[in-house]
Amino acid sequence: MSMSMKDLVVEARERIAPVAPKDAGEGLILDVREPGELEQKGRVPDALHVPHGLLEAHADPESPMASARLTAARGGATVDVLCASGARAALAAAMLDRMGYRARVIEGGLEGWAAAGLPVER
DSSP: OOOOHHHHHHHHHHHSOEEOGGGOOSSEEEEOSOHHHHHHHOBOTTOEEOOGGGHHHHHOTTSTTOOHHHHTTTTSSEEEEEOSSSHHHHHHHHHHHHTTOEEEEETTHHHHHHHTTOOOBO
16 A cells, blocks of 8 residues: 555654654754755754755764764654654654654644744744
């Protein structure tokens, strides 16, 4: 049976715990939006930015593209993932979970973050 992106997102959200924006950031905040989105909408201070399409390579400690900041969280600190609204973050968090990370999805993405009155750098 083939699955649509919508099905994959639903499945990911069933497996991965959400976190309210105000409760996020105990460990690492990971932003999986594209670079142009950061330029247009801003970024969360101190968040690590890795576009969703490159995440596997940056999360794999054996990859030459591995991100030291991200791989340091593997098996330890929580990785709170956000995108614009939550769909890509859910997919990314599910993949990180399969790779041995403790990942959660920041509810509402950057929109939810900003609506909660949390800082966004422009």
